Amino acid sequence: MNDSSLPRPGKPLGHYVSTAEFDPYSIEQLTPEQEKYFFASQRQLIWWKFKKHRVAYWSALILLFFYVVIAFAEFIAPYELTRRHQDSIYAPPQGVHFFKDGEFVGPFVYQRVRTLDMDLLKRKYAANEAKTYRVGFFCDGDEYKLWGLIPSSKHLFCIRDGGTLFLLGTDRLGRDLFSRIIYGARISLTIGLIGVAVSFILGISIGGLAGYYGGWVDNIVQRMIEVLQSIPSIPLWLALAAIMPVTWSPLLVYFGITIILGLLDWTGMARAVRSKLLSLREEDYVMAAQLMGARPSRIIARHLIPGFMSHLIASATITIPTMILGETALSFLGLGLRPPVTSWGVLLNEAQNISVVVLYPWLILPVVPVIVVILAFNFMGDGLRDAADPYQ
Template identity: 35%
Template structure:
């Protein structure tokens, strides 16, 4: 069977492409993977610009007239008297003590609180160095009760949307950084075991087996309990990062060792040694780059696992602590009062939907990358 000139040219172009170019072409054909990638871009942009997207501080962290688990604030767009369209507004609310339960309850009044966009409020810094004080929306009203709680309030009467936006910074950062740390440790330890062998290989593999033999949840709780509960909240986040990275490198080290044991005997490694390349150069410049495609796929699939681990830690009360918050610690408030309380305040489950959405997007992206780098799935 003869090939036409266009087919021959297409074949020549494909032969001249790099592995990443071919993988990118395959990835672009996967709609689910692209959907997951776009979803992750949006969720990370949300975390990056959380201070701007959150309402002004007057409607987010007011300590006056605190109402536990305040329901979502209805936003009105029509004048109740004339029915004409008007500036969006919310009704001012007040608190009334229920003498039966001795709990403050939300009561709406007839007073209007207009909603403005581009409200000047509390100062913040994006990425830690870009100052700003502009918020997407808010009432700009200092009077107590003129708050905009689009998805309701949490246990201390603070805006749940604001808390969820700021929690995304903690959950997403811990997930990514912990995976990067564990990936670096796993690659380094696996490369040492494969390259040097002998006693080095034995010690590293026995350490991996010890870590794998201990149940993950028990190990997490044990490591966290070593540190006091009243330490600096920032230090707690670093401790969580270290714990997650420590328990996650073993599997990658095993795979790296197995892959590099075969690579170590390849001709290009022998040639590099014959030319006088040092052990470090042979390991980092010749052997480890063969793991690139595997690492890309593994990282994309491991990040959601670490996000779920961090959320589980926070849900159990051994993760992020005040004033910092994660999706898991917000979700822990849903268990107050048992399952019966969810009928009266279902909005407390909203942080859980952010976890599900993010993990789902990572899974779609990871599956797409795995298929793109798999030569058996290429046409």
């Protein structure tokens, strides 16, 4: 084979044509797949590469499921957040059955009979298989206001005829733990998003100024970042959370914790923006924008930042788990969110006593969604980072 022959796309390697018949730079000879790839936008390329990362793709679907659930928490939870069942204090998880006497009868639960063990001073619950309760769907239950606006009493599932359904058991006040985990997800998952928004704004603004101007501005910003990063994060969180007045309302405490998390996590974002802008500010299009009289804020916002926004988004998805863990740790130690606000950290606060965990191990179940969400965010962040990397 001489150098004047090239393989024709779509044909076996043994079939060759001369360069007069095939021009590799001719658009007309591209296959539909090649044409779709070469003319795809950056978003499409990132999305195609992200879908190939199976772990990251399924992690994104899991997170999407969680956020859909918290959007309709009142409807999905079988009980209202503060609903107490005085006859079911520290009740263990209740199993759902589908077959009775070898026949499929649909989802149902057995009646529970409570007894008191005087030797262990512990409540015991036994199933009365003679009495069953059907699990209904889209049925009436506790009243609520969806998104605080729409009054309703419809729930995704509930027990008919006055029975109880505690999928994950109850706490010391007889409140359904499954419902409280769903309501707590709304706080724990949104606090990370708001905190990242705060750190995103601070990181891009401060890091952008340091990277664009350089010199003494860069030196001041770098020294400030080094000082903040040298302080252990958990003691600093505890100190800032402890100075919040106890008279603040739960809403103010929520926003206070969010701002604390955002103010302490912007340093990594600022350094990423600064390092990228130091290299991009020497490009020709930046010089052209300066000669046309564009202001530095416009050059940074309209020309420099969009060039690596995909990397910033990937970094933000990795930062969110840190903030969720920060809120969980503060609330677990009693210095974060406080009742009546419910988050996963607040729920885990009840599991601090080891004797309670030994007697009622289901109280530690709120740690499961924390682990799942943290892993999902990390895997999705890794997939986005690889997909957004132009050198991959």
